[in-house]
Amino acid sequence: MLAALTGFAQGTFASRVEVAGDQVNVTREIDGGLQTVALKLPAIVTTDLRLNEPRYASLPNIMKAKKKPLDVLTPDALGVSTASTVKILKVEAPAARSAGIKVKSVAELVEKLKNEAKVI
Amino acid sequence: MAILVIAEHNNVALAAATLNTVAAAQQIGGDIHLLVAGNGCGALSETAAQVAGVSKVLLADNAAFAHQLPENLAPLVAELVCGTSPAAYSHVLAAATTTGKNVLPRVAALLDVDQISEIVKVESPDTFQRPIYAGNAIATVQSSASVKVITVRSTGFDAVAGEGGSAVIEAIAAGTDAGISAFVGEELAKSERPELTAAKVVISGGRGMQNGDNFQLLYQLADKLGAAVGASRAAVDAGFVPNDLQVGQTGKIVAPQLYIAVGISGAIQHLAGMKDSKVIVAINKDEEAPIFQVADYGLVGDLFDAVPELAGAING
Known part of the structure; x- marks a missing residue:
């Protein structure tokens, strides 16, 4: 969405990112495998799980961060509306699955699958 | 009220999830138009016209759409929806696949509406159920957006028949290449087994x-x-x-x-x-x-x- 509003290119589900000159090659994880796209910079990249190791904040840095100034911006000051058009009517638990039975042997399992569940 | 469904395909065949998405559109109710945006996909649009429940197939044939890059596809969809006044479509649907999830947020942003993601059930034309907290809870949400931009989780809907329909095919003026992204290549895992x-x-x-x-x-x-x-x-x-x-x-x-x-x-x-x-x-x-x-x-x-x-x- 950010990419659309700014008109930048987007690379989602990135598993590999390589910057080359004024463009970036992003390898994306898609349903059937991997797709590589070349994006003009600036571009917006969203990452997938396996892109890299996160850089965790160390304790000394956390302490230092506490001394950094914080700029507080409000939506009003920026002139944007954060009102949502989506309203949550209710939230409910999904139908729970109950534990089934344990079978003793492979033969019994095959028999059950064939005759009781009729899936094979 | 018409519904625009964005077909997912590889320029040769429709992705199975598209049929589930059409099923969701049927539950919302209304004219269903299927957008086939690709390159050299004339034959595909004829297959798409056979999909049950679809009344019109919009064919946008342009090299810019060959890989359904969102930078090129999203403006086309936004133009189709809002190019006329009042808006031509009340809903825009796509499957919640990596392709759909890539394109649709961009469409939603261009239309300035909230996207409703991964719906699993349609309760009414503006009320849907979607899983939250990794499926540990189901939220029923109501949208007041003028155009509802929705991704559909395919497992929530039984696929419609891929044949038997007879939609008209309408070629639409194809868009342009935004020039900010290009397809380089892809490695698809080849498998004899079903998807x-x-x-x-x-x-x-x-x-x-x-x-x-x-x-x-x-x-x-x-x-x-x-x-x-x-x-x-x-x-x-x-x-x-x-x-x-x-x-x-x-x-x-x-x-x-x-x-x-x-x-x-x-x-x-x-x-x-x-x-x-x-x-x-x-x-x-x-x-x-x-x-x-x-x-x-x-x-x-x-x-x-x-x-x-x-x-x-x-x-x-």
Whole structure:
């Protein structure tokens, strides 16, 4: 969405990112495998799980961060509306699955699958 | 009221999830138009016209759409929806696949509306159910947006028939290449087996498989059952199998008739990806494994004995 509003290119589900000159090659994880796209910079990249190791904040840095100034911006000051058009009517638990039975042997399992569940 | 469904395809064939998305559109009710944006996909649009329930196929044939890059496709969709006044469509739907999830947020932003993601049920034209917290709760949401931009989780809807329909095909003035992105290449895992999200039977392996070679056991069983093979995140992270096989919250969401979990303990994130399966079978040597709490049939035992035996038993 950010990419659309700014008109930048987007690379989602990135598993590999390589910057080359004024463009970036992003390898994306898609349903059937991997797709590589070349994006003009600036571009917006969203990452997938396996892109890299996160850089965790160390304790000394956390302490230092506490001394950094914080700029507080409000939506009003920026002139944007954060009102949502989506309203949550209710939230409910999904139908729970109950534990089934344990079978003793492979033969019994095959028999059950064939005759009781009729899936094979 | 008309609904625009964005077809997902590879310029030759429609993706199966498109049929589920059309089914969701039917439940919303109204004229269903299918947008086929691609390159050299004239023949595909004729296939698309056969999809049951579709009244019109919009064909946008342009090299810019060959790989459905969102930078090029999203402006086209936004133009189709809002190019006229009042807006031509009340809903824009796409499958919640990596392609749909890539394009639709961009469309929603261009239209300045909130997107409603991964719906699993339609209650009324403006009220939908969608899973939240990794499927641990179902939220019913109502949208007051002028155009509802929705991705559809394909496992929530039964696919419509791929033939029998007779939609008119209308070629539309194709858009332009935004010039800020280009397709470089792709590596698709080639497989003789059915696609994971569309398979009737799925066999998944977890950390208990111990190494990638042992997945051969599952492939042998899968071939006998005509099944797809999946894996848990533990198996993917350990490098046993490529990560497009991952089933779970961050992988594929599947809902086959039969799901066989082999050597998978059943972390909640994995369950989120498969608990809508009709029948779940678990094979694990740890009888305390949480997978047994959701399995219809559990077998406590060593998978290296059980899987070959199962393959043998099914043969006979």
